[in-house]
Amino acid sequence: xxxxxxxxxxxxxxxRRQPVERIPVWMMRQAGRYQPxxxxxxxxxxxxxxCRSPELIAQVTASPIDEFGFDAAILxxxxxxxxxxxxxxxxxxxxEKGKGDGGPKIANPVRTRSDIxxxxxxxxxxxxxxxxDGIRAIQRVLAGRVPLIGFVGGPFTVASYAVEGGSQxxxxxxxxxxxxxxxxxxxxxxxxxxxxxxxxxxxxxGAQAVQIFESWLGELSREDLEEFVFPHLARIAEAxxxxxxPRILFSTGTSTHLAGMAxxxxxxxxxxxxxxxxxxxxxVPGLALQGNLDSTMLLGPREPLLARVRAxxxxxxxxxxxxxxxxxxxxxxxxxxxxRATVEAVHAFxx
Ligand code: CP3
Numbered sequence: 443x444x445x446x447x448x449x450x451x452x453x454x455x456x457x458r459r460q461p462v463e464r465i466p467v468w469m470m471r472q473a474g475r476y477q478p479x480x481x482x483x484x485x486x487x488x489x490x491x492x493c494r495s496p497e498l499i500a501q502v503t504a505s506p507i508d509e510f511g512f513d514a515a516i517l518x519x520x521x522x523x524x525x526x527x528x529x530x531x532x533x534x535x536x537x538e539k540g541k542g543d544g545g546p547k548i549a550n551p552v553r554t555r556s557d558i559x560x561x562x563x564x565x566x567x568x569x570x571x572x573x574x575d576g577i578r579a580i581q582r583v584l585a586g587r588v589p590l591i592g593f594v595g596g597p598f599t600v601a602s603y604a605v606e607g608g609s610q611x612x613x614x615x616x617x618x619x620x621x622x623x624x625x626x627x628x629x630x631x632x633x634x635x636x637x638x639x640x641x642x643x644x645x646x647x648g649a650q651a652v653q654i655f656e657s658w659l660g661e662l663s664r665e666d667l668e669e670f671v672f673p674h675l676a677r678i679a680e681a682x683x684x685x686x687x688p689r690i691l692f693s694t695g696t697s698t699h700l701a702g703m704a705x706x707x708x709x710x711x712x713x714x715x716x717x718x719x720x721x722x723x724x725x726v727p728g729l730a731l732q733g734n735l736d737s738t739m740l741l742g743p744r745e746p747l748l749a750r751v752r753a754x755x756x757x758x759x760x761x762x763x764x765x766x767x768x769x770x771x772x773x774x775x776x777x778x779x780x781x782r783a784t785v786e787a788v789h790a791f792x793x
Contacts, residue, residue, distance in 0.1 A: 451466075451513070451514075451588060451589050452464065452466045452513060453466040453468070453513045453514040453588065453589050453651070453765065454589050454650065454651065454688065456730060456762070456763060456764060456765050457651060457688035457690070457709055457710050457730050457763075457765065458688065458709070458730070458763075459729075459730050459762045459763030460762060461762045461793075462762070462793065463792075463793075464788075464789055464791065464792065464793070465755060465759045465764060465765070465766050465788050465789075465791055465793060466513035466514065466765050466766065467512060467513055467765070467766040467767070467784070467785055467788040467789070468512045468513055468514040468515075468516065468591075468765070468767060469506075469512065469737075469767060469768050469771075469772050469781070470516070470692070470767060470768055470770065470771040470772065471771030471772040472506040472510070472512055472516065472772060472781075473502045473503055473505060473506050473516070473518050474771070474772060474774065475774035476772055476773070476774050476775070476776040476777075476778065476781070477505065477506065477509065477778065478778075479505050479509070480502060480505065483498060483501070483502060488534070489520075489534045489544075490532075490533070490534055492518070493518070493519050493520055493523055493572070493573075494572045495572065495576075496572050496575035496576040496578070496579045497579060499517070499518045499519070499572070499573075499576030499579065499580065500576060500579035500580045500582070500583045501583070502518045503515050503516070503517060503518045503576075503580045503583075503590075504580065504583045504584060507584065507587060507588055509778070509782075510778075510781055510782055510785050511785055511789070512588065512785065513588055514588050514589050514590070514591055514651070515580065515584060515588055515589070515590050515591065516590075516591040516593065516653070517573070517576065517577060517580065517590065517591065517592050517593060517644070517649065518576070519573055519576070519593070520546075521593070521594060521595025521599065521600060521655050522546050522595065522600065522603055523570065523573065524564045524566075524569065524570060524636055524640060525548065525600075525603075525604060527562065527564035527565075527569035527570065528561045528562050528563070528564060528632075528636060529550075529560055529561055529562055530548050530550060530551070530552070530561075530604060531548060531549040531550050532546060532547070532548055533546075533547050533549070534546055534547070535547055545608055545609040546603055546608055546609065547607065547608045548603060548604060548607045548608060549607075551604060551605055551606065551607035552601075552604045552605050552629065553605065553614070555622070555625050555628075558625055558628050558629045558632065559628075561629075561632050563632065563635050563636050563639060564636055564639065564640070565639070566639055566640050566642075566643035566644075567643065570640065570643075573640075573643075573644070573647075574643055574644070574646075574647040577590065577592065577644060577647040577648045577649055578647055578648060580648075581648045589650040589651060590648060590649055590650050590651075591649065591650070591651045591652065591653055591690075592641065592644030592645065592649025592651070592652045592653075593644075593652060593653045593654070593655055594636075594637040594640050594641055594644075594652075594654060594655070594678075595633075595637070595654075595655050595656070595657075596637070596654050596655060596656025596657075596659075596671070596674075596675060596678075596693075597629075597630040597633035597634045597637065597656075597671065597674045597675075598615075598630070598656060598658060598659065598662070598670070598671045598674075599655060599656050599657045599658050600633050600636075600637075601615055601626075601629055601630060601633055602615050602658055602661075604629075604633070605618065605629075612658065612661045616661070616662075616666075619666060619670055623669075623670075626670060627670065630670060630671070630674045631674065633674075634674040634677055634678060637654070637678055638677070638678055638681040638682070641678070641681070641682050642681070642682065645682060645685055645687050649687065650687060651687055651688045651689075651690065652682060652687055652688075652689055652690065653689075653690040653691075653692055653712070654675065654678060654679075654689070654690070654691050654692065654708075655692050656671070656675060656691065656692065656693045657692065657693060657694055657770070658693070658694070658695070659671065659693040659694070659695065659696050659699060659703075660693065660694055660695015660696055660699075661695070664698070664699065664702070667699060667702065668702065672702060672703075672706055675691065675703075675706045676706045676707050679691075679706055679707030679708050680707055683707065688709040688710055688730075689707070689708045689709050689710070690708065690709070690710040690711075690712055690732060691703055691706065691708040691710070691711055691712065692712035692732075693712070693714075694714040694716075694769065694770055695714065695716065696713070696714070697713075697714075697716045697717035697721075697722075700713065700717070700722055700725040700726055701725050701726075703726070704725065704726040704727070704728075704729055708729065709729060709730060710729060710730040710731065710732050710763075710765065711726045711729055711730075711731055711732070712731075712732040712733055712734075712767060713731065713732070713733040713734045713769065714733065714734055714736075714769030714770060715733070715734050715735065715736035715769035716769070717734070718757065719731065719733060719734050719754055719757045719758040720757040720758065722734065723758060723761070729763070730763035730764065730765065731758060731763060731764055731765070732764075732765040732766075732767045733754075733767050733768070733769055734754065734767070734768075734769045735750060735751060735754060735766075735767070735768050735769060735784070736750075736768070736769055737768040737769065737770055737771065737772055737773050737776070738773070740768075740772065740773070740776045740777075740780045740781065740784065741773065741775060741776060741777075741780075744780065744783060747780060747783070747784065748783060748784070748787050751766075751784055751787045751788065752787060752791070754766070755787075755788065755791040759791055759793050760793050762793075766788045
């Protein structure tokens with residue numbers, strides 16, 4: 443059941459390009475290691491264990507709303523959460539102290555046609571009940587304060603982990619595009635089917651907006667995007683059209699591909715910091731825009747950070763259809779006070 447209180451929340455209005463009294467702000471990875479409260483939870487449970495506990499999902503998803511006053515919550519989960527149900531042996535390695543982050547590892551990556559054929563499409567209610575129970579638990583905790591964003595990974599981004607076996611670049615997957623284009627399409631079709639069933643189930647469980655994390659489109663040429671990725675992304679947008687749930691397409695490195703992304707049927711395009719936001723706006727006419735602060739600015743001093751926040755708001759915030767966000771996720775060493783000051787600066791701005 444959708445909580446009626448948040449239906450007209452300013453985040454949803456901004457997604458629909460309706461006028462708002464102030465600009466909504468949320469941040470990718472707003473629940474994460476930069477928060478002492480998140481680190482305390484992670485001292486007791488592993489990442490996947492956390493993603494499989496509805497109670498902890500609700501607690502962790504709601505904590506940045508309580509701590510910083512963000513205008514939307516995002517389901518705490520991962521874009522690779524369904525890979526075990528598809529037949530892939532996924533683990534997250536523990537990051538060594540001081541030596542960077544732990545990352546996903548897949549023990550049996552997808553390398554051949556028969557590997558692709560063996561992939562199963564998950565049944566969310568059976569295979570991912572904790573995600574759907576998590577959404578229901580989040581909605582109880584949020585009690586209509588802010589809308590909840592559900593999400594999946596895009597087929598190219600999920601394939602990059604499924605094929606490479608971890609965060610190891612794109613060479614094997616890109617080689618597959620040229621060596622076995624039919625196989626690559628078959629893989630993307632399956633990952634797209636898996637994305638669609640998860641989004642439908644998340645919406646059914648109470649997600650009020652959805653974001654597709656197709657993070658690595660910037661790796662591909664225009665030709666390859668148009669042949670291998672855009673048709674699948676368009677099918678995802680189409681599959682969840684007409685449900686009253688805004689669809690956000692997120693990627694990075696796409697400054698030269700925004701016009702193509704704008705034609706895929708999404709309501710909101712999320713852009714990174716590589717393009718001035720006003721230029722991005724001109725390339726996605728008729729759509730809402732999300733972004734585009736460089737998350738690294740949150741690591742630096744307050745003055746240039748807030749000057750940039752205000753410049754982005756001046757450039758993007760006077761037209762309806764704008765959501766303040768980062769160009770990519772919050773980085774773990776980010777000081778909480780900079781997050782708080784950024785949210786306050788966005789809330790102080792009047793369109
Ligand atoms: O925005 C959100 O906070 C929602 C939850 C979310 C997570 N990951 C939590 C997470 C979302 C939407 C993701 C997306 C995701 N996951 C992407 C695409 C978005 C992006 O950032 O480009 C990718 C490529 C993944 C796969 C993944 N998960 C990697 C490569 C890693 C390791 C790198 C890292 O940041 O640690 C993860 C782990 C992960 N996913 C963490 C979180 C909070 C850190 C886990 C921990 O150690 O506590």
